[in-house]
Amino acid sequence: MNRNLLLKLLKKRQPAPPVQEQQHAQNTQHLLVPDLQSNLNLLHSIYANCSDVVFRTFYIGGTIKANLLFVEGLSNCDSIDMYVITPLLKEDIAGFADMKQLAERIISVSDAKPIATIEDCVWYAANGYPVLLCENEAQGLALGLSKWEKRGIEEPSAEVGIRGPREGFTETLRVNTSQIRRIIKSPRLKMETMKIGDYTQTNVTLAYIEGLADKTLIEEVKNRLHRIRIDGILESGYIEEMIEDMPYSPFPQLLSTERPDVTCGNLMEGRVAILSEGTPFVLIAPVTLFSLLQSSEDYYQRFWIATITRWLRYMFTLISLLLPSIYVAVLTFHQEMVPGSLLISMASSREAVPFPAFIEALIMEVTFEALREAGVRLPKQIGAAVSIVGALVIGQAAVQAGLVSAPMVIVVAITGISSFMVPRYIVGIAIRMLRFPLIFLAGTLGLLGIMMGIIAIVLHLCGLRSFGIPYLASVAIPKGGELKDIFVRAPWWMMNTRPHLTGDYDQYRQSASQKPGPERGDEK
Known part of the structure; x- marks a missing residue:
């Protein structure tokens, strides 16, 4: 195998602006070919000296040669045996037409993604997805059977409170996004995922509420994330240092939190959240000095x-x-x-x-x-x-x-x-x-x-x-509605407006007539 080819495969470049990204994909992506052995030779060369990578060869219906690529410890071996290998070994090849039909009729896995390149095979395998390749097929299937050891949901240790939710984020990205989705159930909550890091290929998710977060802010955050060029992301602190406005300032310009309720509260104020795989700390942007001096317990x-x-x-x-x-x-x-x-x-x-x-x-x-x-x-x-x-x-x-x-x-x-x-x-x-x-x-x-x-x-x-x-927007440019949550914490029935961060925003968060009290007869 050509050494330069292997280096190109292992060191895939990061996302670029749309036009450049399309040109880059055309130049560096290596398509799968119908010859199964050629695909396997290339993958064996990439995974040379990787004892935890398994190449399981078998025959569909005893006739069509296939191979299942997965990483031990990242994929659920029991589910692979039960829902993939066993049905395929017993399948009658007369009903097999292509990979799409294989996923629709035989493999009982809810998440089955068609893939067409060697790079996709490597990326999905590294994320715990078993990759199925067949003879005479120029496509493969990435099966959603990932499973690895992970820490359970616990109370945040860095943000302890007397009253409020006891759940905190974990190091698993999808567990964290599910906690946010469980609180904010609206489909206007958007989550866009990208990969950052040449070697770690870390999943980073940008979360925001459509209609509350200004489009200019969302685009600015995306552009700063796309500009990151680094070999790996091990913690959200890497991202924080690379996207902040003034890196030499001692004051933080993003809020880091491990509480889902704090994240959702900021999302509903028009901010954006940046979640990274492998860390329980989520970044919130933009922030002001007074928002950093506020505690989640203030609102409970x-x-x-x-x-x-x-x-x-x-x-x-x-x-x-x-x-x-x-x-x-x-x-x-x-x-x-x-x-x-x-x-x-x-x-x-x-x-x-x-x-x-x-x-x-x-x-x-x-x-x-x-x-x-x-x-x-x-x-x-x-x-x-x-x-x-x-x-x-x-x-x-x-x-x-x-x-x-x-x-x-x-x-x-x-x-x-x-x-x-x-x-x-x-x-x-x-x-x-x-x-x-x-x-x-x-x-x-x-x-x-x-x-x-x-x-x-x-x-x-x-x-x-x-x-x-x-940083001092709430005080330097005072607005009556925002001052209700700076020097004092006004009652919830008085805080009927959101903070104005940038651009257009949805000003009102609730009706103006929320003051509690007994209903008088003359008001009926």
Whole structure:
């Protein structure tokens, strides 16, 4: 077999614009031929040294030679024996005309796709579909008998809530799409699947609701996905980095979630979802800063409880970003801002500390981040215990040794607790990263440096885009209907409009006369 031919077969190029894609298909697709042995020779060359690939040769009705290609561990061998090989061995060849008739009359498999190229044989076999080839037939059949070990549906570990659904996405794409389809039963829910990755050929599905998601947004997402050229996709994070607007920003420009209810809620607001095979995390686009600070539980609790919780979340997000830098700035440059008695107490606690407040804050923050990362990486049974006990022991020992002061330990502890209020882990990481340059500015310029840092962050957020949508759109371009779900969580009977993301959209989500209450006699 020609080496260049094999390389072309194994490294199939990715989707291109429509015209180029058609030309590419004509140049590189290798059609099946009526000679079964020629097809098998080519497939044997492709699958050389692949012990898990099975070529099962048999005769239909004892006369017509056929071969079944499948991968052990990806296909259901029991179903292959029962519904494919056994009926074909017993079939009378007088009723056999072509592959289409074979699928309609003999093989009792619901999903039987005709295929015509070697590339299709390779792709379907890699996805668990047994491929049936027959003598004197230039077509084959890909049979939907895939079966492999997969994780069951469990509660999401990264987005835990008190009230709401307990189901989370899994690593199997079709299980994830079925969970979305089970919630949104309308046929207007569209799912388009493409393959990304030269070697992994990962299935990536774009989901949206026709009529709610703007066509311009859908086309933009498709174009960015089609432009990806990579050897493999192992997690949705690969896709996220390749389609975001500003890759050097610390802030995420797509929402990643493992909850089907969050995904469906965003789809019904006119956004699109990107699902990838092999990961439970689904990407949502576009997003704004305030949508990343919202929790799914906000919409399941009573509205006034959700509003108070949301304000607490905003406040502690600011505390997690600014508290250490404000403490350093006040102790270093602005002692007059501290009450006298408190200043004396803080000075006495810092009397034996050999480091300035700036170095002290950096030491404690780096140590706390190391403990938190260690707690994440350790097994769940001991991770939380190690992080908590480690923080207590190290903090107490550091204070007694005179390395840090007790107020600094309190500040770092409050900052760490505040960062846990951020509902999205990736947003919390961005805030933790920005905390260090703010501490540096506070240690060199005081409150002036903090203000310069805040202005720089705000300017960056104003220029940030998520698929063309301003990151601060809901605040920078305020609309009455959208403000009902930003600073407060209005009652559901008041949120009768959808957020306006881009282009044309279906504005109203419900009737305006939904206010609950007893029906009065004069209103009948």
